[in-house]
Amino acid sequence: MPSNIDKAFIDNLQNFTDALEGIVELLQQQADKGGDAINQMLSSMDGPKMSDIADDIKSLIKKTDKIDNRTQKILEEVKATRKAKESGLFGKVSDTENKNKIVDGIGVISLIAGGVLAIGMAFKIIGKVDFLSVIALSLGIYAIAKAFEAVASIKGLDAKKAGMVAL
Secondary structure (H helix, E strand, O other): OOOHHHHHHHHHHHHHHHHHHHHHHHHHHHHHOOOHHHHHHHHHOOHHHHHHHHHHHHHHHHHHHHHHHHHHHHHHHHHHHHHHHHHHHHHHHOOHHHHHHHHHHHHHHHHHHHHHHHHHHHHHHHOOOOHHHHHHHHHHHHHHHHHHHHHHOOOOOOHHHHHHHHO
């Protein structure tokens, strides 16, 4: 949503445009009447004043072009922010980086679910759960975690090398 400064800038730009349109309409009406006022105005001006006016008009055109470019940039930014707000969560999902993060998150959740299932199956296999069986399973899980840590620390390990170690 545009800020108050942007709104004021756009309103002032619109007022300026309306004023220029009014001047053009007034000059066209005078030209339709015979152009007497324009001819009188031109006869009262000398050459240097006319060249100064022409230079001022050129600089005004350049500034107007700059203002128009800035206004277009502001409008593009406003449209982009509106689109981002309207798209919400699903617009952010379409980004490939965000898709990869979501897929990684789902993978981690499924690994956690598999671990919980494995622990549950281990308790089911043991049968009666008492203090010593819980301690034994805890130590077993710790030993497996350390083994995975040791394997992960090996540099340059790929599937082929891991298969060679297993054999």
